[in-house]
Amino acid sequence: MNTRRARLGLAVVLTIGAAMLTAACGSDDAKDTADGPVTITVNALPPDTDPVNRKAFQDSVKAFEAANPNIKIDAREGKMDPATFTTRLAGGQLEDVFYVYFTDPANLIAKKQVADITPYLGEISSDEQIRPDLMKVFTGPDGKVYGLPWTNYSMxxxxxxxxxxxxxxxxxxxxxxxxxxxxxxxxxxxxxxxxxxxxxxxxxxxxxxxxxxxxxxxxxxxxxxxxxxxxxxxxxxxxxxxxxxxxxxxxxxxxxxxxxxxxxxxxxxxxxxxxxxxxxxTSDNIPTIVNQFKGNFADYGLGSVPGGQGTLAGGDGFMFNAKATPAKIKAGLKWLAWEFNNPDRIEEKNKIASDAKLPVGLPEPAIWSGAAADKQAAASKKYANVPTENYAPFVAGMTSVPLKTEPxxxxxxxxxxxxxxxxxxxxxxxxxxxxxxxxxxxxxxxxxxxx
CATH class of the missing domain: 3.40.190.10 (Periplasmic binding protein-like II)
Structure with a gap:
């Protein structure tokens, strides 16, 4: 629901995220080559009212560009707004890589408003460690992949x-x-x-x-x-x-x-x-109860949803403009693999959050499987500042309860x-x-x- 999305957006920012992506498919598309310079627009740059996370995002962009000198990131504020999406798409103002909620991909895929990124997934390796049930959200009926998840939540x-x-x-x-x-x-x-x-x-x-x-x-x-x-x-x-x-x-x-x-x-x-x-x-209720309503972390536990036959789930991720060139898609995937879908940076981001006195150790977001999930667990244990044992019943059922998105x-x-x-x-x-x-x-x- 929208209030849930607003809370999820806040929780994501508080856990050091900031989303990404925003801008138009510009007139320089023709200049893009497989190995030559390419500029991509992305949205979810934190606003000026969130200076700490805005600076962290901008610093990450600089580091990415230094490591990838042929890619320029044009980062802009804003996320997914269904009310203006179609107009921006038609007007050529939609970003090359843009933020979406889990409720958006199916419709965008059906309307052919997003690019098939399947041929370019070889540009990154982290996609194979993302939970298959979450990748399914960004997979069309044709079996092709059109985006990548970033965070998730479930009840x-x-x-x-x-x-x-x-x-x-x-x-x-x-x-x-x-x-x-x-x-x-x-x-x-x-x-x-x-x-x-x-x-x-x-x-x-x-x-x-x-x-x-x-x-x-x-x-x-x-x-x-x-x-x-x-x-x-x-x-x-x-x-x-x-x-x-x-x-x-x-x-x-x-x-x-x-x-x-x-x-x-x-x-x-x-x-x-x-x-x-x-x-x-959802787990993000817990820090709100503590910080806004003066509760105590030690008092609260989280278990699997009763019944266990399905849980209302949501989250967010990123998709690619249908007009994006192969060079932009490849560059966009490298950016996602650097900033958002990067299990090797989980520990770094947890340390930043812990140093900022933000909660570390809540059971979600949890998009990883295999070795990446192990890295996340280790990083959470190392920097946890909440009683993670209180959420063990929820974690135990996390992969066995099917996820179902909103109607x-x-x-x-x-x-x-x-x-x-x-x-x-x-x-x-x-x-x-x-x-x-x-x-x-x-x-x-x-x-x-x-x-």
Whole structure:
């Protein structure tokens, strides 16, 4: 969702990233040769308001150009803006290498708006160490590769280890099923007035976002492709299971508290306040809870998403302008392999983050496999300034839980599903079947416009 993207963007900057890429395919394209000088435009240069990361990015550009004297980087601010992308593409203003979210590649590939980089992957070696499930995001139906991932996130179960101990639960073994979540929530709520076992959203598109995450966790899906069109696919037993679980916890168990119609910051504040036991979240919630809402790193654990049949995931990466010449693509791949897809620089970047008192050791981003993943683990251990053992349950399930991206027209879909979540959590007589049927009708109308 957009708020999630905004938070992911902030988290990426805080962990020393800064994205890349921006500018037009200029008139000097004809001058590009296989071995001659080439200038590439890239975006995601940090703005002036972020001077530390902006300088780090610019210093990296200088070092890259010194090591590659035939390549010039024209770095510009900005990232992916779907509202202006088509106009910039048509006007020749799109960067040669540009930042995208995981929700963008499939559509860009289908519309032939990005370049096939498969023939040039030999220019780098790190692509073979990127997790195959993440490379799949940038791979078309034709099996060709059109970009590379940079960071990722996925949903897990964020929980209060201190409350687990108080409630007689094992803080090293968070719930793995939704039945276990319900039982754990009862025990936490039984600690006394004001204690909430499990929290959930139902406002400002966050309710639909969490409905999607919980549906994915039990093997469901919000939408399915039917020929060339999309159709809603949640008005079924799995959709009912999600809402019934919440209704039972809210009204039968009274383990979700009286306060409802919550949106993004509300659950983070409740967790920081020490009275909330669990909610579905991403790892970047933890430093926000600590830094913005005065929580304590030691208090929080992260487990795999209950159910384990799928997790709502996202992230970002880079793709190439369809008009980019082979020379620009090769140069762009070298730049990505230098700055973003470079396992050999993980330790260096972790040290920079640690020196800047930024969190090191959170379980994501985690795009690497094999030897690169080992390097990341070693670097995290060396510079970790957070209790990494608290996230071991999440890490243990990271590669076994399938990743699923957001549905088409996600924000519009989430807005509709908010209503179902809100009704179930505020009305003990809510008719789940009617809520899902009404949401299905509205979302089918939205999906009919998706191309």
């Amino acid at each position: 897990g179960l964020l929980y209060n280890r201190k409350l687990f101990t108080q409630a007689g639960l094992d803080p090293a073994a968070p719930p793995k099923t939704w039945e276990e979540v319900r039982e754990a929530a009862k025990k936490i709520a039984a600690l006394g007035s004001g204690y909430v076992g499990y929290g959930d959203y139902s406002k400002s598109n966050t309710g639909g976002w969490h409905f999607t995450a919980e549906l994915y966790s039990i093997g469901g899906q919000v939408a399915k492709k039917d020929g060339d069109t999309w159709k809603a696919d949640f008005n079924n037993d799995k959709g009912k299971q999600v809402l019934q679980q919440l209704k039972d916890m809210r009204w039968t168990d009274n383990s979700m508290g009286q306060r409802q119609l919550l949106e993004w910051a509300d659950l983070l504040q409740l967790m920081a306040g020490g009275k909330l036991g669990m909610y579905v979240a 088409p027209a996600a924000q519009q879909v989430y807005a509709v599903l908010d209503a179902a979540m809100a009704k179930v959590l505020t009305d003990k007589n809510a008719d789940i079947a009617a809520l899902l049927a009404d949401a299905e009708k509205q979302i089918n109308a939205i999906l009919a416009a998706v191309k």
